[in-house]
Amino acid sequence: MPDLTAPPPAPTATDADPAWIAAHPRIQRVPNRELTLFIQRHFLDAEECAGLIARIDAKRRPSTIADANGDGYFRTSETCDLDHADPFVAAINARLDAFAGIAAPYGEPIQGQRYDVGQEFKAHTDYFDPKGSDYAKYCSVAGNRTWTLMVYLNEPMAGGATRFTKIGKTVQPETGKLLAWNNRNASGEPNPASLHHGMKVRSGVKHVITKWYRERPWG
Ligand SMILES: O=C(O)CCC(=O)C(=O)O
Numbered sequence: 241m242p243d244l245t246a247p248p249p250a251p252t253a254t255d256a257d258p259a260w261i262a263a264h265p266r267i268q269r270v271p272n273r274e275l276t277l278f279i280q281r282h283f284l285d286a287e288e289c290a291g292l293i294a295r296i297d298a299k300r301r302p303s304t305i306a307d308a309n310g311d312g313y314f315r316t317s318e319t320c321d322l323d324h325a326d327p328f329v330a331a332i333n334a335r336l337d338a339f340a341g342i343a344a345p346y347g348e349p350i351q352g353q354r355y356d357v358g359q360e361f362k363a364h365t366d367y368f369d370p371k372g373s374d375y376a377k378y379c380s381v382a383g384n385r386t387w388t389l390m391v392y393l394n395e396p397m398a399g400g401a402t403r404f405t406k407i408g409k410t411v412q413p414e415t416g417k418l419l420a421w422n423n424r425n426a427s428g429e430p431n432p433a434s435l436h437h438g439m440k441v442r443s444g445v446k447h448v449i450t451k452w453y454r455e456r457p458w459g
C-alpha cells in the first residue's frame with residue numbers, strides 16, 4: 241500500500257514546466273502571449289497567512305532595490321527575511337517548491353513584504369538588468385532570477401493591487417492567493433513583459449511573501 245499521508249517527493253528539476261503547472265488543480269492561467277502567469281486562489285489558508293504576517297511584523301526592515309535610480313520613493317515598503325530554521329517557514333517553503341516543481345537549492349529564501357498606507361513598489365522587473373551596475377553583485381553566483389512566486393497574506397481595505405503594466409493585467413490582493421510567473425521569455429532571456437507595480441495601499445495594510453528562483457543553485 242502506498243503511504244497516502246507521506247509528503248510528495250521534493251522536486252529535482254532546475255526550472256519550472258509551465259504545462260505541468262497548468263495541470264495543477266484549481267489553477268488559472270492568465271491568457272497572454274507575452275507572459276506566462278498563473279493564479280491559484282487559497283494556496284495558503286488564513287491561519288498560515290496569519291502565522292507569516294506575525295513573523296514579518298516582528299522582523300521588518302526598509303525594503304531595498306538593485307540599480308538605484310535616484311527615486312527615493314520607488315520602493316517604500318518594508319521587507320523581512322524569513323527564518324528557514326523555523327519549521328513553519330520551512331514547510332511553506334517546501335510547498336512553494338512543490339508548486340513550482342523546482343529543486344530547493346535553486347530558490348532564494350522566502351521574503352515577506354509589508355505595505356502601510358501610501359507605500360508601494362513602483363513598476364519594476366524581478367530579474368536583474370544584465371547591463372545594470374549591480375548585476376555582478378547579485379547574479380555572479382546563482383545567475384538571474386527565473387520564476388517568481390508571490391502569495392498575498394491579507395486584503396487591504398483599498399489599493400495594493402499588483403498591476404502587470406505591459407500586459408494590462410491587474411490582480412487584486414486576496415488572502416492566500418498565489419501568483420506565479422516566468423521572468424524570462426521563450427528563448428530564456430529576461431522578459432520585459434513581466435514588468436509589474438505593487439500599487440499604493442490606500443487603506444489598511446498589505447502583506448505578501450515573495451519567492452524567487454535562480455538559474456543556478458543559490459545555496
Ligand atoms: O506587492 C506586490 O504586489 C508586488 C511585490 C513585488 O513585485 C516584489 O516584491 O518584487
Ligand SMILES: [Fe+2]
Nearest residue numbers: 364365366436
Ligand atoms: Fe516584483
